Amino acid sequence: MKARNVLRVARWETTRSAGDIDRETAVAFVVVLLALAAIVPALVTMGPTPGEGIYRVGVTEDSQYADVVASDPQLVAVDPGADADVVVTDTTITYDDTAKGRAALSTLRSATVGYNDFLMRQEPDQNAAFPVVVSLTYRPQSIDVTGTQTGDDATDDDDDLDGSEGGAGAGTGGDDGQQAGGDGGGDGVAGGDDIPATGGGLSGLLGQAQSGTPSSISPPFPLQSLVFAFAFLLPLNIVIQAYGSSVLAERINRRGEPMLVAPISRGDIVAGKTLPYLLGALALISAIAAATGASALAVLAVAPLAALFLAATFFGAMLARSYKELTFVTVTVSVALTAYAFVPAVFAEVHPIAAISPLTVVVDSITGDGVTAGQFVLSTVPPGLAAFVLFGLGTGVYREEDMFTQLPIPSKLLDALAAPLTTRWRAGLWTALFLPFVFVAELFAVAVLFVAPVSISIPLLLGTVAVIEEVAKSIHVFAGFERGQYDRTFRNALVVGAASGVGFFLAEKLLLVTQLVGLPELDVAQAAFSPELLGASPGLLLVAPLALHVVTAAVSAVGAARSRLAYLGTLALAIVLHVAYNLAVVVVSLG
Amino acid sequence: MGSRLVLARRTLGSLRSEKTIVLALVIQLFIAGFSSFLVVGLVSLYDPGSTESGALDVEVGVTGNASAEVATAIAGDDGRSAVPYGSQSAASAAFQRGEVQALVHATQQPSGRILVEATAPEGSFRTTLVVTELKDALSTLEREQRATFSHRLERQPIALPPEEQSNPYFSFTYTVLLPLLAFLPAFISGSVMADSLAEEAERGTLELLRVAPLSLRDVVDGKAIALVGLAPAQVALWLALLSYNGTAIANPVAVLALVAGVAAVLVAGGAALALRIGARREAQLLYSFVALGAFGAASLLPQSPQNLVARLAVDSPTTFTWLTLAATLALAAAAYAGLRWLAGGGET
Numbered sequence: 001m002k003a004r005n006v007l008r009v010a011r012w013e014t015t016r017s018a019g020d021i022d023r024e025t026a027v028a029f030v031v032v033l034l035a036l037a038a039i040v041p042a043l044v045t046m047g048p049t050p051g052e053g054i055y056r057v058g059v060t061e062d063s064q065y066a067d068v069v070a071s072d073p074q075l076v077a078v079d080p081g082a083d084a085d086v087v088v089t090d091t092t093i094t095y096d097d098t099a100k101g102r103a104a105l106s107t108l109r110s111a112t113v114g115y116n117d118f119l120m121r122q123e124p125d126q127n128a129a130f131p132v133v134v135s136l137t138y139r140p141q142s143i144d145v146t147g148t149q150t151g152d153d154a155t156d157d158d159d160d161l162d163g164s165e166g167g168a169g170a171g172t173g174g175d176d177g178q179q180a181g182g183d184g185g186g187d188g189v190a191g192g193d194d195i196p197a198t199g200g201g202l203s204g205l206l207g208q209a210q211s212g213t214p215s216s217i218s219p220p221f222p223l224q225s226l227v228f229a230f231a232f233l234l235p236l237n238i239v240i241q242a243y244g245s246s247v248l249a250e251r252i253n254r255r256g257e258p259m260l261v262a263p264i265s266r267g268d269i270v271a272g273k274t275l276p277y278l279l280g281a282l283a284l285i286s287a288i289a290a291a292t293g294a295s296a297l298a299v300l301a302v303a304p305l306a307a308l309f310l311a312a313t314f315f316g317a318m319l320a321r322s323y324k325e326l327t328f329v330t331v332t333v334s335v336a337l338t339a340y341a342f343v344p345a346v347f348a349e350v351h352p353i354a355a356i357s358p359l360t361v362v363v364d365s366i367t368g369d370g371v372t373a374g375q376f377v378l379s380t381v382p383p384g385l386a387a388f389v390l391f392g393l394g395t396g397v398y399r400e401e402d403m404f405t406q407l408p409i410p411s412k413l414l415d416a417l418a419a420p421l422t423t424r425w426r427a428g429l430w431t432a433l434f435l436p437f438v439f440v441a442e443l444f445a446v447a448v449l450f451v452a453p454v455s456i457s458i459p460l461l462l463g464t465v466a467v468i469e470e471v472a473k474s475i476h477v478f479a480g481f482e483r484g485q486y487d488r489t490f491r492n493a494l495v496v497g498a499a500s501g502v503g504f505f506l507a508e509k510l511l512l513v514t515q516l517v518g519l520p521e522l523d524v525a526q527a528a529f530s531p532e533l534l535g536a537s538p539g540l541l542l543v544a545p546l547a548l549h550v551v552t553a554a555v556s557a558v559g560a561a562r563s564r565l566a567y568l569g570t571l572a573l574a575i576v577l578h579v580a581y582n583l584a585v586v587v588v589s590l591g
Numbered sequence: 592m593g594s595r596l597v598l599a600r601r602t603l604g605s606l607r608s609e610k611t612i613v614l615a616l617v618i619q620l621f622i623a624g625f626s627s628f629l630v631v632g633l634v635s636l637y638d639p640g641s642t643e644s645g646a647l648d649v650e651v652g653v654t655g656n657a658s659a660e661v662a663t664a665i666a667g668d669d670g671r672s673a674v675p676y677g678s679q680s681a682a683s684a685a686f687q688r689g690e691v692q693a694l695v696h697a698t699q700q701p702s703g704r705i706l707v708e709a710t711a712p713e714g715s716f717r718t719t720l721v722v723t724e725l726k727d728a729l730s731t732l733e734r735e736q737r738a739t740f741s742h743r744l745e746r747q748p749i750a751l752p753p754e755e756q757s758n759p760y761f762s763f764t765y766t767v768l769l770p771l772l773a774f775l776p777a778f779i780s781g782s783v784m785a786d787s788l789a790e791e792a793e794r795g796t797l798e799l800l801r802v803a804p805l806s807l808r809d810v811v812d813g814k815a816i817a818l819v820g821l822a823p824a825q826v827a828l829w830l831a832l833l834s835y836n837g838t839a840i841a842n843p844v845a846v847l848a849l850v851a852g853v854a855a856v857l858v859a860g861g862a863a864l865a866l867r868i869g870a871r872r873e874a875q876l877l878y879s880f881v882a883l884g885a886f887g888a889a890s891l892l893p894q895s896p897q898n899l900v901a902r903l904a905v906d907s908p909t910t911f912t913w914l915t916l917a918a919t920l921a922l923a924a925a926a927y928a929g930l931r932w933l934a935g936g937g938e939t
Contacts, residue, residue, distance in 0.1 A: 024867075025867075028877060039888055043891065046891055048890040068749065099839075100761070105757065106754075109754060112752060113730070123744055123745060125743045127700075127703055127740075131705060131740060132707060133706055136725070138713035217726045217729075219720075219722035238876065241876060249871065323789060324606070324790070
């Protein structure tokens with residue numbers, strides 16, 4: 001790969017994109033973007049309520065509740081005689097005994113609470129109007145969610161305890177000041193200088209100390225990462241849409257042919273075509289990080305995920321038959337990757353499992369919590385490696401015979417998997433390269449399953465892990481036999497299978513990175529990543545998994561060498577063997 | 592008309608053979624399932640009553656000279672109990688051992704105001720629940736204290752309506768989930784229309800179709816019939832599923848008509864962009880921006896499309912709702928007529 005060639009292709013991609021757009025389209029883009037820029041502030045100020053007027057309250061105009069109904073957009077006042085969900089009379093409140101009637105009543109109740117606060121703010125005697133003032137602080141408890149108590153945690157707690165007590169004292173001082181001022185709204189209290197100003201208006205939702213009247217207290221929003229997932233990942237969709245179109249356009253009407261015959265390598269072409277979009281994605285992420293107050297570390301953490309978005313889109317665009325198919329490939333990529341980033345990050349600040357997601361680094365950098373090197377590695381290396389491998393697979397089919405033919409996605413996929421298998425030992429190399437995907441898939445399974453009771457989650461997880469690993473060890477071997485890269489002989493099957501098993505075993509040592517963040521303390525994670533015989537001799541610890549991977553990979557390879565049906569059969573057998581081995585290990589190490 | 596139907600069938604056929612329609616349904620289901628999962632999770636965190644397990648009991652350690660009042664307020668609900676302690680340090684130690692999940696130190700000032708220093712566990716699954724319970728208890732305390740000080744107030748707070756068990760997801764289902772399921776298919780239809788025409792233009796097969804005894808207008812008609820029809824069909828499926836799950840949908844026909852109208856507008860927009868630009872990347876990008884902007888602008892209307900779906904389905908439509916629906920259908924007809932005019936090369 002030559003930097004000069006890459007840059008030339010990148011420049012060509014950029015200028016061609018700009019040159020392709022006629023003036024009319026360019027003007028349309030500018031107009032639409034300006035209109036969007038005008039709509040966003042309007043939306044923010046107007047704050048549209050999709051639930052406007054869905055509950056009808058029968059109330060007379062002179063009733064006190066008429067003002068309450070007017071204060072909540074979901075409620076709408078109708079004549080007491082008309083069809084209504086809740087009817088307020090001078091003496092009673094009646095409601096329809098339906099789901100809608102009860103929902104309307106509870107909305108009316110919370111609207112009344114808000115309206116009372118509004119009334120009380122106009123009182124001259126604020127001490128009587130707001131007779132309770134709260135300052136809320138958070139302090140760690142020594143019991144953690146897994147129920148284990150470790151020495152490290154205990155010492156941490158002591159340090160934090162002192163700190164937060166100091167904070168509480170300062171908070172009280174703030175309250176006194178507020179009393180003297182007589183401003184009862186509660187807004188003035190939060191500005192005490194003991195409260196870290198990071199996060200701005202988000203600080204209450206992010207679980208930081210706050211104070212005010214009881215109704216001004218907001219419980220920490222446990223799904224804060226939802227906000228960040230949308231802020232950081234949605235703009236990437238625009239980039240991958242443009243990128244996917246550009247890649248697929250090369251495959252239409254043999255447009256990519258001149259570039260293929262140019263004296264530059266395929267890698268140069270792909271790198272050059274990708275570079276402008278990667279830079280664009282990074283620029284977008286940096287802009288969002290600057291806007292949300294995240295640090296440069298957050299940009300570094302999201303960058304591999306952005307690369308994975310592009311890599312998956314590139315690979316999808318190499319397989320898709322038409323733009324319609326590409327649209328769905330793009331949506332699938334973005335939904336799957338958003339889920340991967342989002343689900344573990346739900347538990348940010350709560351649980352070590354959150355370290356899987358790069359968004360956790362973003363959340364931590366905004367709240368000011370430190371990120372350990374281990375967390376950073378765990379959240380960035382697997383997606384980064386996976387992106388690298390997908391680009392490799394896609395580049396393998398960036399050639400004339402694959403680019404300009406129309407085949408269903410599964411058979412294109414087999415082409416792509418078989419293309420790099422030029423020698424038998426390469427099967428092992430590619431098994432090793434698939435490990436990031438195995439890792440990503442298993443981490444995701446852990447993140448989804450860890451809330452379930454251990455009796456359910458561990459067997460499910462053992463099964464999932466076996467399926468993921470066995471497929472990863474054999475799918476490309478099957479492709480190699482199907483596409484004639486290997487002769488269909490028994491001996492070949494054994495050799496290729498063994499190579500694949502050894503490759504997997506060696507690469508699996510990468511999983512040691514989980515040790516860095518203490519994931520193994522989790523029962524579920526232990527089952528997934530280190531089902532090893534505790535107390536067995538070190539020799540056995542090394543030999544047993546090696547033997548397992550070689551045997552199961554060889555079993556499925558034997559089937560792959562015969563036919564598709566035989567492959568499915570032997571794959572199932574390999575999975576059963578794998579589950580049996582894992583179960584045996586878990587039972588032995590627990591018992 | 593026959594040739595247009597043939598084209599419509601072929602458009603649907605290609606969606607079927609490329610399995611895109613299956614994928615589209617799966618993606619919609621995933622997005623809806625995911626957002627519901629989130630809300631169910633969220634609500635159970637905020638609203639302990641909704642998860643009828645009853646296992647979540649928040650114990651609060653209470654200290655200070657106003658602890659009697661606070662303890663009464665805390666004990667006023669099933670989900671919480673108060674544990675009095677003699678000193679703050681004893682309470683703090685109990686908190687450290689995990690015997691209580693929250694601490695409240697309440698001191699009454701000479702002015703009558705109660706200052707509360709509340710402590711909640713940091714970074715735990717139960718933090719949100721604990722804070723929600725604390726907030727609820729302290730709001731009760733606030734109401735009781737206001738009642739005691741009523742002689743000092745010029746206005747009196749309004750009595751609260753009775754508390755009744757209600758489905759916390761009710762509003763979400765009608766105002767978020769249902770509009771999402773209604774407009775996602777319409778958005779996808781417009782996107783596929785842009786893809787389909789841009790691809791024909793890029794591959795040069797649009798020229799071939801013109802050689803056939805079909806005008807460009809017929810081609811556009813055929814594709815549009817298929818894609819505009821597909822959106823309400825998918826939404827009908829979602830409505831049936833929701834009703835089966837016990838979510839009553841009022842005015843289903845009106846909801847489907849609205850979806851068909853929005854789909855027609857989006858499909859016409861996607862087709863117009865693809866015909867005008869002729870390149871997929873630009874057309875698709877512009878389509879996404881325009882569709883986003885249109886939804887954003889429409890939500891500034893007195894009754895936004897999202898609000899229309901909610902009002903119709905929950906059975907609270909007003910006359911204005913029906914007028915807006917009629918206006919949407921008129922807009923759809925106008926947009927489609929505009930598209931046909933464009934496809935006909937500007938002639939009528």
